[in-house]
Amino acid sequence: MWRISYKLELKPSLMRILFFFTLCSINFISLVAQDVATDKSQVLAPEEFSLSIKSSDVPLIIDARTWKEYRKDRIQGARLTESSVSLKSVVDSFDLERPIFVYCDDNQRSTAACSFLVDWGYSNVSELAGGMMAWKLVSYEIDTEKRKSQ
Numbered sequence: 261m262w263r264i265s266y267k268l269e270l271k272p273s274l275m276r277i278l279f280f281f282t283l284c285s286i287n288f289i290s291l292v293a294q295d296v297a298t299d300k301s302q303v304l305a306p307e308e309f310s311l312s313i314k315s316s317d318v319p320l321i322i323d324a325r326t327w328k329e330y331r332k333d334r335i336q337g338a339r340l341t342e343s344s345v346s347l348k349s350v351v352d353s354f355d356l357e358r359p360i361f362v363y364c365d366d367n368q369r370s371t372a373a374c375s376f377l378v379d380w381g382y383s384n385v386s387e388l389a390g391g392m393m394a395w396k397l398v399s400y401e402i403d404t405e406k407r408k409s410q
Contacts, residue, residue, distance in 0.1 A: 301362075301374035301385035306398045309361060309388045316359040322347065324362055324369040325392070333402045335363065335395065344376050356381045363388035363395065 304312060313319045313335075323330050323338040324347075330340045341347040351360065360382055364370040370387050377385045388395060396402065 300378050300383055301387055303367075303387045303389045305389050306394050306400060309363075309386065309395075310400055312359070312386055313361055318358065320351070320354060320358060320360045322350065322360060322362045322370075322373060324364040324373040329365060329392075331407045333392070333404045335392075336401060336403045338363075338403075341373065344373075347373055347376060348380070351377065351380070351382065357384050358382075359384045359386070361386050361388070364391050365393060366391045 313321065319337075321335055321338040323334050323340050324342075325340070326342055327340065330338075334340075339350055341350050354360075360377060362370045362373045362377070362385065364373075367387065367390065370391060374385050374387045390397075
């Protein structure tokens with residue numbers, strides 16, 4: 261009899277623990293699903309990134325690095341946007357379906373920039389996998405003309 265009573269006492273606490281973990285799992289899965297559903301940007305290898313830029317009629321290339329990095333070298337035709345405010349001012353007048361290509365040095369800032377663009381409704385956003393480091397490794401053309409001011 262004691263054994264049955266012992267199991268009945270554990271059962272409610274075990275059920276509470278299972279219920280808690282189930283709720284946590286459902287919340288986590290729904291957050292991941294929302295993130296996947298809203299993130300429409302694509303990450304492209306340098307070869308694909310280059311081909312996509314060349315095949316686009318009027319590509320917008322965004323450099324999400326700092327002025328110092330941009331001044332040293334950049335992908336030909338890239339526009340510098342060091343913050344979400346400057347990014348918004350650059351893309352504000354463009355069509356939401358215009359192809360936008362984003363890069364930085366190592367994908368941290370470009371990933372954030374792509375998230376902003378997708379959140380603002382832009383649907384054709386591509387990010388350079390590996391950033392400028394990968395671009396240089398495959399020896400694609402870079403603009404090294406020193407810029408004097410922002």
